[in-house]
Amino acid sequence: xxxxxxxxxxxIQLYSDAERELxxxxxxxxxxxxSTANLRALLQNTRKIRADLLAGGREWCEQAIPAxxxxxxxxxxxxxxxAGGGFGTLHQQAMQVxxxxxxxxxxxxxxxxxxxxxxxxxxxxxxxxxGDVAGYQTWKQTAKLYREKLAEKGITGFVDAAGKEWNLKTxxxxxxxxxxxxxxxxxxxxxxxxxxxxxAEIVGGMAKNTCQICRSWVGRVISLTGETPGYPxxxxxxxxxxxxxxxxxxxxxxxxxxxxxxRARGS
Numbered sequence: 001x002x003x004x005x006x007x008x009x010x011x012i013q014l015y016s017d018a019e020r021e022l023x024x025x026x027x028x029x030x031x032x033x034x035s036t037a038n039l040r041a042l043l044q045n046t047r048k049i050r051a052d053l054l055a056g057g058r059e060w061c062e063q064a065i066p067a068x069x070x071x072x073x074x075x076x077x078x079x080x081x082x083a084g085g086g087f088g089t090l091h092q093q094a095m096q097v098x099x100x101x102x103x104x105x106x107x108x109x110x111x112x113x114x115x116x117x118x119x120x121x122x123x124x125x126x127x128x129x130x131g132d133v134a135g136y137q138t139w140k141q142t143a144k145l146y147r148e149k150l151a152e153k154g155i156t157g158f159v160d161a162a163g164k165e166w167n168l169k170t171x172x173x174x175x176x177x178x179x180x181x182x183x184x185x186x187x188x189x190x191x192x193x194x195x196x197x198x199x200a201e202i203v204g205g206m207a208k209n210t211c212q213i214c215r216s217w218v219g220r221v222i223s224l225t226g227e228t229p230g231y232p233x234x235x236x237x238x239x240x241x242x243x244x245x246x247x248x249x250x251x252x253x254x255x256x257x258x259x260x261x262x263r264a265r266g267s
Contacts, residue, residue, distance in 0.1 A: 003071050004184055005248075007064040008176040014060065015109075015172035018053040022046055022113070022168075023150060026120065030143040034128045039121050046117050050110050057106035061099040065183050069095050072187025079253050080195055090194070094186055102179045109158070109175070113168065116157050120146055160245065174245045181248060188251050189224050189234070198228045200251040202237065213241040214249055221254045 001009075029042035073091065076082075124146075127139035154167035166174065192200055202217045217237055226233040234251075242249060 004068060004180045007068055008180045010064065011060050011176040012173050014053065014056050016169060018049055019155060019168045021049050022155060026150060027147060030147050034139050036125055036128055039125050043121055050113060054106065054110050058103055061103045065099045065102060066095050068180055068183040069187040072184045073191045076188055076191040076253060090190060094190055098183050098186060105175050109171065112157055113155060116155055177246050177248060181243065181250065184250050192253060193224060197253060198224050199231065199254040200224055201254045202249055203252045204248065204250045214247060217242045
């Protein structure tokens with residue numbers, strides 16, 4: 001398992017465990033949905049789970065992103081035979097921005113989870129009150145529908161730019177893999193440019209996350225800045241659909257440079 005995938009799995013496991021705890025609390029509340037006191041306990045318990053999850057997410061951002069970014073720098077240095085290109089302000093700022101962006105996405109996840117739980121709380125509380133007043137037990141029907149939906153789809157409501165809806169598990173997987181991949185790309189690109197190399201090659205990719213568009217880009221050389229004529233740019237590759245959600249491709253120093261470096265070392 002690569003470092004990138006290992007770090008992604010850390011975040012995925014964190015969210016998988018939290019979702020399981022949230023579903024347990026929701027199920028308990030839905031089985032006793034006619035109790036407003038029990039519903040209030042649902043809010044209190046789930047807020048604690050959410051707070052712990054967000055704290056764990058922040059810790060992941062502060063640990064995983066620097067580890068991945070510095071790993072990307074080291075890989076470029078190793079190929080170039082450099083003793084280390086340094087770790088100046090550029091890289092520190094890049095890591096900070098990447099970490100802040102990742103944490104912002106996790107905050108958005110937390111807000112969406114909170115809204116879904118609040119929706120269930122309000123619906124069940126209204127049904128409980130209505131039953132007290134009119135003598136009906138419609139809360140049982142509402143609770144049953146929620147339990148079935150949660151069992152089938154989990155906590156949903158995460159909609160991407162294309163209008164696709166995700167549940168908490170699949171969305172956290174996407175965030176984890178997208179964040180780790182983007183960190184490796186940025187670290188690699190920044191180090192290559194620092195060494196004066198504008199060209200990079202599209203590499204890698206896990207088979208299960210490789211679509212036809214991605215396969216068509218593997219092995220192609222791109223210009224990181226667009227300053228080298230005759231090559232598509234990194235922006236062109238993104239616009240064509242490469243590095244989509246859950247994509248596991250990366251960039252590396254272009255093969256022609258590796259051959260040139262190997263010849264120089266052998267001479």
